[in-house]
């Protein structure tokens with residue numbers, strides 16, 4: 001990461017995204033709750049100030065992981081089957097309907113592994129619950145303590161946001177947060193990403209997508225993230241603001257809320273202007289609903305009982321949160337690319353909105 005970050009240019013289109021103050025929101029401030037709701041009905045993206053998440057060590061972790069030799073990183077490769085932890089090499093995903101490869105490396109670490117959350121017997125196919133254990137390079141293992149703090153602080157951001165949105169939308173008290181419990185299994189993950197300087201500026205390094213999960217907490221130092229405003233096709237940059245996290249909603253939350261809020265299509269391109277000569281790292285925490293949560297409209301089917309009745313009467317088995325992530329991660333993989341239709345399959349809920 002550059003010590004002196006070159007300026008973000010002033011002559012590129014930027015998204016008009018609101019700022020929510022986390023401290024005030026946690027105290028139940030009605031004005032902040034309203035800004036949050038409006039942003040989530042509009043872009044589905046907003047800046048969060050006073051968030052109390054220390055992301056600096058994660059940028060150091062990114063440096064340490066991505067500077068390992070490629071053959072070392074490939075020992076932790078996530079593969080092509082929808083397993084979404086460990087290393088993703090550059091080019092493992094496609095960015096468009098022609099199958100063009102991406103230019104981003106990821107390293108994903110599981111919340112359940114870092115926090116030692118027991119996995120249910122049904123999810124592991126064993127007879128008793130077990131802790132989750134993946135192999136990692138030493139530079140990751142050395143930082144499990146700091147990752148614990150990072151994950152807990154990101155999760156408290158997610159708790160406050162889901163609590164406030166659930167309340168504003170009139171869901172029963174505590175329902176939305178109760179589906180995102182920190183101490184229950186979920187495929188939440190912390191991610192570091194890396195894209196090399198690549199010319200020309202504007203080259204797509206991570207293809208357009210919506211996030212799979214519920215709430216994403218993102219930290220950026222360099223530009224390159226672009227977003228589509230609802231019903232628009234013109235890409236706008238999300239200007240990095242070092243003091244703020246960038247938060248966006250993902251498809252699982254939108255499904256739970258019956259489409260009342262918005263998960264915007266976004267992508268990453270090589271940073272604009274002078275920033276284009278730097279390696280770009282980003283730091284992300286992805287929250288998902290707890291593993292067994294069925295993805296259904298909570299307003300129509302608020303209880304598990306309702307879900308069981310619905311499944312019985314329609315014969316349709318609803319996807320749970322884990323299966324949805326697996327399906328999205330698998331379909332995005334270059335190994336799955338055959339033709340234009342593969343691109344369609346790799347999309348989330350956004351293609352249902354007429355894009």
Ligand SMILES: O=C(O)CCC(=O)C(=O)O
Nearest residue numbers: 193211220225268282284
């Ligand atoms: O790197 C970024 O700014 C965003 C990355 C992203 O959208 C993702 O990993 O889902």
Ligand SMILES: [Fe+2]
Nearest residue numbers: 209210211266
């Ligand atoms: Fe994303």
